[in-house]
Amino acid sequence: xxxxxxxxxxxxxxxxxxxxxxxxxxxxxxxxxxxxxxxxxxxxxxxxxxxxxxxxxxxxxxxxxxxxxxxxxxxxxxxxxxxxxxxxxxxxxxxxxxxxxxxxxxxxxxxxxxxxxxxxxxxxxxxxxxxxxxxxxxxxxxxxxxxxxxxxxxxxxxxxxxxxxxxxxxxxxxxxxxxxxxxxxxxxxxxxxxxxxxxxxxxxxxxxxxxxxxxxxxxxxxxxxxxxxxxxxxxxxxxxxxxxxxxxxxxxxxxxxxxxxxxxxxxxxxxxxxxxxxxxxxxxxxxxxxxxxxxxxxxxxxxxxxxxxxxxxxxxxxxxxxxxxxxxxxxxxxxxxxxxxxxxxxxxxxxxxxxxxxxxxxxxxxxxxxxxxxxxxxxxxxxxxxxxxxxxxxxxxxxxxxxxxxxxxxxxxxxxxxxxxxxxxxxxxxxxxxxxxxxxxxxxxxxxxxxxxxxxxxxxxxxxxxxxxxxxxx
Amino acid sequence: xxxxxxxxxxxxxxxxxxxxxxxxxxxxxxxxxxxxxxxxxxxxxxxxxxxxxxxxxxxxxxxxxxxxxxxxxxxxxxxxxxxxxxxxxxxxxxxxxxxxxxxxxxxxxxxxxxxxx
Numbered sequence: 057x058x059x060x061x062x063x064x065x066x067x068x069x070x071x072x073x074x075x076x077x078x079x080x081x082x083x084x085x086x087x088x089x090x091x092x093x094x095x096x097x098x099x100x101x102x103x104x105x106x107x108x109x110x111x112x113x114x115x116x117x118x119x120x121x122x123x124x125x126x127x128x129x130x131x132x133x134x135x136x137x138x139x140x141x142x143x144x145x146x147x148x149x150x151x152x153x154x155x156x157x158x159x160x161x162x163x164x165x166x167x168x169x170x171x172x173x174x175x176x177x178x179x180x181x182x183x184x185x186x187x188x189x190x191x192x193x194x195x196x197x198x199x200x201x202x203x204x205x206x207x208x209x210x211x212x213x214x215x216x217x218x219x220x221x222x223x224x225x226x227x228x229x230x231x232x233x234x235x236x237x238x239x240x241x242x243x244x245x246x247x248x249x250x251x252x253x254x255x256x257x258x259x260x261x262x263x264x265x266x267x268x269x270x271x272x273x274x275x276x277x278x279x280x281x282x283x284x285x286x287x288x289x290x291x292x293x294x295x296x297x298x299x300x301x302x303x304x305x306x307x308x309x310x311x312x313x314x315x316x317x318x319x320x321x322x323x324x325x326x327x328x329x330x331x332x333x334x335x336x337x338x339x340x341x342x343x344x345x346x347x348x349x350x351x352x353x354x355x356x357x358x359x360x361x362x363x364x365x366x367x368x369x370x371x372x373x374x375x376x377x378x379x380x381x382x383x384x385x386x387x388x389x390x391x392x393x394x395x396x397x398x399x400x401x402x403x404x405x406x407x408x409x410x411x412x413x414x415x416x417x418x419x420x421x422x423x424x425x426x427x428x429x430x431x432x433x434x435x436x437x438x439x440x441x442x443x444x445x446x447x448x449x450x451x452x453x454x455x456x457x458x459x460x461x462x463x464x465x466x467x468x469x470x471x472x473x474x475x476x477x478x479x480x481x482x483x484x485x486x487x488x489x490x491x492x493x494x495x496x497x498x499x500x501x502x503x504x505x506x507x508x509x510x511x512x513x514x515x516x517x518x519x520x521x522x523x524x525x526x527x528x529x530x
Numbered sequence: 531x532x533x534x535x536x537x538x539x540x541x542x543x544x545x546x547x548x549x550x551x552x553x554x555x556x557x558x559x560x561x562x563x564x565x566x567x568x569x570x571x572x573x574x575x576x577x578x579x580x581x582x583x584x585x586x587x588x589x590x591x592x593x594x595x596x597x598x599x600x601x602x603x604x605x606x607x608x609x610x611x612x613x614x615x616x617x618x619x620x621x622x623x624x625x626x627x628x629x630x631x632x633x634x635x636x637x638x639x640x641x642x643x644x645x646x647x
Contacts, residue, residue: 120616433610506616507576516577 061270064279067262069208071283073340074258074348076211076290077159081337083255085313087248088295089304092238095252096295097245102252103288105455106259108448109415110284111438112422113260114277118436119425120502121272123509126263128356131417133505134424138496139417141361141484146476147414148352151407153382156345157389160186163338164390166312170331182390186342190383193347196372207343211336214329215290218321222297227321232303247461249454254408255291259283260418261348273435297321342386350378359500359508360492367514402465406472409459412452419445419452429502531641532599533628536606537592539567540613540621545591551612552595555605559644560595569622576618590621596628596644 062070087095116130123129127148131140163185164178221227239245259280266272269279294317298307301320310316318330350366354375357366370376422438422445438444460466488496507513540548545562552560566587573586597605602625613621633643 122615433607433614435611435614502616503576503618507618510577510617512575513577516579 062265062268063270064275064282065209066205067265067269067275067279068282068286069205069340070265070344070348071259071262071279072212072286073208074261074344075256075283075287076215076337077155077341079155079159079162080255080291081294081314081334082162082312083251084291084294085298085307085310085317087251088298089308089313090238090248091241091244092304093236093295093299094238094240094245095248096292098248098252099255099288099291099295101246101249101451102455103256103284105253105448105451106256106284107281108444108451109418110259110277110280112419112445112448113263114280114436115422115434115438116418116425117263117266117276118273118434119429119432120506122267123263123355123506126260126266126352126355127414127418127421128352128361129359129505129509130421132359132361132500133502134421134428134499135417136497136499137361137488137492137494138481138484140356140359141487142477142480143410143414143417144352144356144361145483146480147407147410149349149382150476151410152345152349153385154389154407156342156382157386159338159341160386160390163334166315166331166334169312169315170327179390179393183387185339186346186383186387186390189339189343189346190379190387193343193350193379193383194370194372194374194376196374207336207340211333211340212286212290214333214336215294218318218326218329218333219290219293219297222300222317222321223293225300227301227326228323229301229320229326231300232320234299234303236299238304246454247458250456250459253412253455256284256287257408257411261344265348265351277436346379346383346386349382350375353378353382355509358514359505361487364514402468402472405459405465406469406476409456409469409473410476412456416449416452419449424499425502533596533631533641533644534599534602535594535596535626535628536602536609537594537624537626538609538613538621539565539590539592539623541619542589542591544613544621545593548593548609548612551608555608557595557605558646560593563592563594565590565592569619571618596631598641599627 087098091098113127117123117126120130120133128140128144131143160182161179164180164182167181168176168178225231262269262276262279262283266276269275298304298313298317302313302317306316307313314334315327315330318326318328318333320326322329353362353366354369356362357364365377366375368375368377423442425432426442459469485496488494494500538548542564549560549562567590568585568587572582572584573588574581606623606625609623630639631641631643632639
């Protein structure tokens with residue numbers, strides 16, 4: 057085994073890299089400008105629910121360790137193939153490809169705004185970045201880890217420094233005198249919890265790389281928690297900085313509030329620095345999305361939820377089909393300029409609802425396996441019995457209810473979610489019945505799901521007919 | 531003090547990590563044998579399609595050690611967590627009573643025979 061193992065710093069880098077996106081910095085600006093410092097209360101509620109989710113993921117990872125697909129395998133073993141496909145294709149592959157495309161578009165727009173004298177459209181920058189990250193990911197995990205660590209720790213360092221400068225009023229810009237709190241109304245605070253939830257979403261991307269993590273039993277749960285705490289710390293500092301250097305009204309009106317903050321804090325230097333932070337954020341996110349979605353697709357193909365070609369790997373061990381398809385779709389969306397439309401932002405919110413549903417399913421998976429395998433050894437177990445997974449599930453339902461403070465937007469999101477669910481249902485039913493030839497809601501035994509992770513399983517089994525390959529037997 | 535014998539059957543690939551982990555746990559003595567055997571699957575590998583009709587003996591390691599009975603539950607939890615992968619073939623653990631243990635060199639018996647002088 058020549059492949060290097062990833063340590064705790066790499067685990068945290070992967071988590072922070074995907075959680076802190078440019079869209080998160082923008083959401084942070086929107087939330088803060090709406091109610092002021094009390095947005096931190098919304099963030100606290102959101103991080104508590106995300107930590108509960110991280111605990112559930114850690115228990116599932118302890119019970120079914122070293123799986124490349126993560127939530128797909130857990131759900132297949134608990135709720136059967138239908139829900140697995142709907143949740144994973146809708147909540148992860150579809151949602152994250154769209155979110156990633158929008159991230160790239162924001163990156164292109166940021167670069168174009170920072171370099172107005174160069175007559176290159178923003179989407180050229182976006183596509184170039186995607187192509188570079190496709191190439192690096194095709195070179196395997198070592199390159200991935202190197203990029204991820206450098207990018208993410210540059211990002212963390214920059215945001216912490218800019219947050220501390222703003223918090224301590226040490227910037228070169230003029231300190232703004234304005235109220236710290238715009239609203240203490242609990243309804244206002246809770247209506248922004250959906251937005252705050254998006255600030256912490258995605259830490260579970262650590263799970264698909266768990267089989268490459270040193271001492272995964274300790275580092276995966278620890279990495280999940282550290283990721284969320286680091287992100288919360290950075291974003292809280294930034295909210296204080298926003299209060300000290302940017303007028304709430306200007307912050308709310310800006311399409312790039314993070315760039316505005318950089319400018320108000322440190323002038324032109326701050327603009328360029330925050331632009332570099334945006335580059336780090338988007339590179340971290342897109343790098344993680346391309347890599348992790350490719351591994352998730354690989355894991356889903358291993359358990360027959362997706363076509364087998366997603367399992368193909370190149371000489372470096374990278375699942376190149378998934379990398380090329382996911383990266384290619386993102387490049388295509390950016391090349392057509394589709395990701396700059398307002399409809400796509402709406403689609404992101406819809407995708408996040410599916411993502412949240414995946415979180416609820418994860419909590420339920422923990423409860424199902426507690427019932428089914430009560431005595432199985434768990435190196436990590438969520439404390440207080442079923443209480444925390446239940447609280448986590450209820451909390452996320454509440455988040456979905458608060459996905460938008462505007463009732464009309466919320467209704468439209470629910471309608472679109474319903475339509476996507478209908479389309480995924482058709483795909484899932486056809487795939488499960490015609491290709492997998494299984495019952496829709498019958499769970500696959502845990503030991504069989506684990507066996508599917510073994511490459512030899514697919515040599516011995518023919519997915520379509522279940523035929524034996526006798527020549528390989530001795 | 532009552533004594534219990536623990537016999538752990540596991541894959542050859544896990545023995546080195548298990549031995550090191552037991553050393554850190556505080557186990558001071560163990561006996562390891564290379565054995566052949568099969569479980570309820572008759573030696574069928576997890577990736578094979580059909581279960582074997584006749585037993586196929588696979589190479590395994592058998593770890594034997596004797597502990598004070600009061601320490602057995604905590605040790606069993608530790609070993610289970612150490613060996614667990616979720617895959618078929620993680621192993622079996624057998625626990626049985628020991629009526630006595632004798633250190634030949636000194637004639638000590640019971641728990642004294644298992645501890646350092």
